[in-house]
Amino acid sequence: MSTMLKSILVVCVGNICRSPLAEGLFKSRFQARQGKDIPEVVSAGIHALTGHPPDPVTIRIAERLGIDIRTHRARQLTDRLLDWAELVLVMEDWHREEIFTLSPASRGKTYTLGYWDREQILDPYRRPVDIYINTARQIRSSVKHWSEKLC
Numbered sequence: 001m002s003t004m005l006k007s008i009l010v011v012c013v014g015n016i017c018r019s020p021l022a023e024g025l026f027k028s029r030f031q032a033r034q035g036k037d038i039p040e041v042v043s044a045g046i047h048a049l050t051g052h053p054p055d056p057v058t059i060r061i062a063e064r065l066g067i068d069i070r071t072h073r074a075r076q077l078t079d080r081l082l083d084w085a086e087l088v089l090v091m092e093d094w095h096r097e098e099i100f101t102l103s104p105a106s107r108g109k110t111y112t113l114g115y116w117d118r119e120q121i122l123d124p125y126r127r128p129v130d131i132y133i134n135t136a137r138q139i140r141s142s143v144k145h146w147s148e149k150l151c
Helices: 018-031 056-064 079-084 093-102 104-109 129-150
Strands: 007-012 040-045 087-090 110-112
Touching: 007 018, 007 079, 007 093, 018 040, 018 056, 018 129, 056 129, 079 093, 079 104, 087 093, 087 104, 093 104, 093 110, 104 110
Parallel strands: 007 040, 007 087, 087 110
Antiparallel strands: none
């Protein structure tokens, strides 16, 4: 992966749990690397709850991780966002297939967030808190691995 990467798009289903958390963690990691060119990171959902704030459990978990995602609002994945992104990171393999249908040109730049851990990051929405916590651990580990590879 090129260290000159300028744009990262993180994708899940509703854009209120997994991808906003990953977006916030990426931004936090990149901001800590002052003085270096850092990529812009945004998130979107395949079936976004457009305009909705993050899930309250996700907000609390993010705060425990030292990031504030309260101002995030869910946005719908579009072909324009896919064209903008130099790297697209999804939570599950089926998300990749949805993206390839919307934008066949995205095939060479779309990977699972859990690629380095060989993991699918399943949706915790409306599930017990321990599922959210486990999902957050997976996302944090995956963001760490991608960040190390990119910068």
